[in-house]
Amino acid sequence: MAQATRATRTLDEAGIAYTLVAYAFDASVESKGRAAAEAIGAEPEQVFKTLMVIAEGKPACVVAPSSGEVSMKKIAAALGAKSASMMKPADAERLTGYKVGGISPLGQMRHVPTLIDETAILFDAIFLNGGQRGLQLRVTAEDLARILDARLVDVAA
Template sequence: MAGKGTPGTALLAKQRVPHTLHSYEHDPRAASFGLEAAQALELEPARVFKTLLADVDGSLTVGIVPVTAQLDLKALASAVGGKKARMADVAAAERATGYVAGGISPLGQRKRLPTVLDTSAIEFATLFCSAGRRGLEVELAPDDLVRLTNAVVAPIATA
């Protein structure tokens, strides 16, 4: 896919991880970028995951949850041995990851951050997450996502 490369897709290629890129026409007016991706690609929303950043005891931490859920900040903090978490400032998240909000990929981030993947992800043979650009999703096995991000798998999503 010429012109579609991101640090996340470069990492996947370098590590020779089986994956498939899926692009769609992003609407900047979309209320939820994740739900927009699920709808545009005709996917079960529970298989589409969003990458969120939180400040856990002063350190940025990545939480990856289904687009149909919210990030349970207390559970995220607990999963990384922290006490208190709050959503990270958007500018701080963009600086740390090198990606624009709404297109933050858990893969190929500028800084290696502690990462937690919601347990619901392991129910699927493959999941979808941002490939590093709005309108570009990557499909890969949850085990590969865990390995590449050194993620902890824990229940961090809430309805």
């Protein structure tokens, strides 16, 4: 498994400290985030998923705990839109340059508005996808928000 991805290069270029954790990715499991948490020995609330959404025709990225659901109403409101919906997987892959199951908010092909669930600040660091299936990054929420120019908001359902 390659350890350098666009996500890790983005962090390296910004001088942000992170830790890489590789694990055996299983595409057949229903909750990939929970499976990742179990595989790396982290709490599910500390492992965050990357969701690509469309809000009134405009793409955005949402980083939220893998242990819960998100509220499209809260996401839309945070983005100043009337509604939001999940992006189709093929569109998410084309926009980010990553495969579903390996989408990172870092190093995407196109910069889009990004929201991070506010619970991220409850942890010393969070885990999120490192840009390929079976690769997690451990990074602080503050560093992640700063490099992504993201806002910390409540997106939980």
